[in-house]
Amino acid sequence: MNAKSKRVAVTGAQGKVGKVLVPYLRKCGYDVFVIDEIPPTDPDDLAMIADLTDFGQTLDALSSVGEDTYAHPSSGSFEAVVHLASMPHPRMKPDGEEFRINMMATYNVFESARRLGIKNVIWSASEVATGVPYDKTEAPYVPVDEEYPTRGYNVYSLTKVLGEEMARQFCLNDPEMRITCLRLSNVMDPEEYKKFESWQDDPTKRLWNFWTYIDNRDAAQAIELAIRHDARGKDEFFITSDETVMRTPTAELLANYFPTIEYRKELAGNEVAISNAKAKTVLGFQPKYHWTDEI
Template sequence: MVKKKRILVTGAAGKVGKVVVKDLTSHGYDVFAVDRDFKEEPDMPNMTAELTDFGETLDALSSIGEDVYGRAEMKAFDAIVHLASIPHPREYSDAETFSNNMVATYNVFEAAKRLGINNIVWSSSETLLGIPFEQSAIESVPVKEDVKKLGSSTYAITKVLGEELAEQFCLHNPDMKIACLRLSNVMEEEDYKQFPSYNEDPTKRLWNLWSYIDVRDAAQAIRKAIETEFKGMATFIITNDNTVMEKPSEQLVREYYPNVKITGELTENQTLLSNEKAKRILGYEPQYDWRNFVK
């Protein structure tokens, strides 16, 4: 019998985390949930841990179950999905956001290194691409991974620096792989009822070029990133195939971003944050289009 791969998910009770846990479990993975307060699946092995404390982080990443711990000769987990963070700008003070997000990310990366866990998927963010775009000097669309990173908020800065941190860890450990997923604005199914209002006022979504990602597709991308074999740090923009708008993407760009160059041909409502790299390398394929959930 093939042994199930063990995956630890931090931030397992969050908007994305709880869906990732269900997705991984449904695909045959043995999941261990870590959060400050995990109540989603009472029967699932889980731990309450403060990831800004290195000792607690090391404990969590070396734990297999309630009473079983990893031994020196055995890794507790095959991969880590690190989602835990303060998820929005200005939800907490800037200093608290920076301290929490940076220290927790460092602790997870460092604990994984010490424990020999070399497969990490980390939730980066579209915010480091220059959001809000109406205030930054984007030169062309679709925006791709090689655009210069620009953190316009403390939250975004933690994502910029988190990617730099990931790169350094991988440079010092040639066996380590860290997939940094630049998730677009994550939506749940009930959020789609507000989407028609964006067509009445496209300026409501200027800030991220009318992009979004369904939380279920975000979970798919995370699973695909776990399963894809490569070494080193790599970044991937994760979006839906289409925008939140009914109006064609080319028309939106010409009307609201007249000085931005359009590279190639835009089809209908094509996303302006390119997910081509994630499709090509990870095999990511969005399944949930908002239009299928709005009557």
């Protein structure tokens, strides 16, 4: 099935990643339906305003067929769901509320997709599920890969750890289901690159995730590749740039701030210490945008 015949729902479409992803998917030929608590900025968007922490609203939103007065609910309405909706970072709300929002929205999307026969879910997981901030936990080796043990250091990262386990269980119980967990690194828009210069003299500002980032446009690329990923079951991929946010060589930074860390391979120059090798090999991901080219 080519992109032009694929109808895709995007939750959290008005968020940072969604605002770049939705036009990117449409440019690729997808028929995109946007779901968010916030009304769409484009009145011509096919959209539904829904609270995804409410199961009924989630089920209804993900069964949307047609538009305006001709719309109706139906199973199998979408070939894929891209689930971006969540609290974007810790402590925006009290911990219990953050846990409720992230976990209920993720469960409701997974379960609604299962009931509606939507077999392809792409979920915006996160690097934080591996113990970020690394300066507060014990980082066992670099480069971090998908075999690296998960650890929920705070409530936000705990919801990512539990979300990945929930994805695994859903796929165990439905062998036809595919849930691709994209562990997006710290997502950056091009206009944010100007602040990278302020970090060069103080690496401690960014050591929490080994100085890693991903350009928002490359995040969109990775999500589109995941939609086309022909597999079954739960899988996870780190989505990172090829280089860190620093000009200082990565090995030098690690030697200064993580002197006892284990190296699984040599890191050249400012090579990223959270590996995107699996995404490159399996999904065909290739970062195209680099902060050093745009400053």
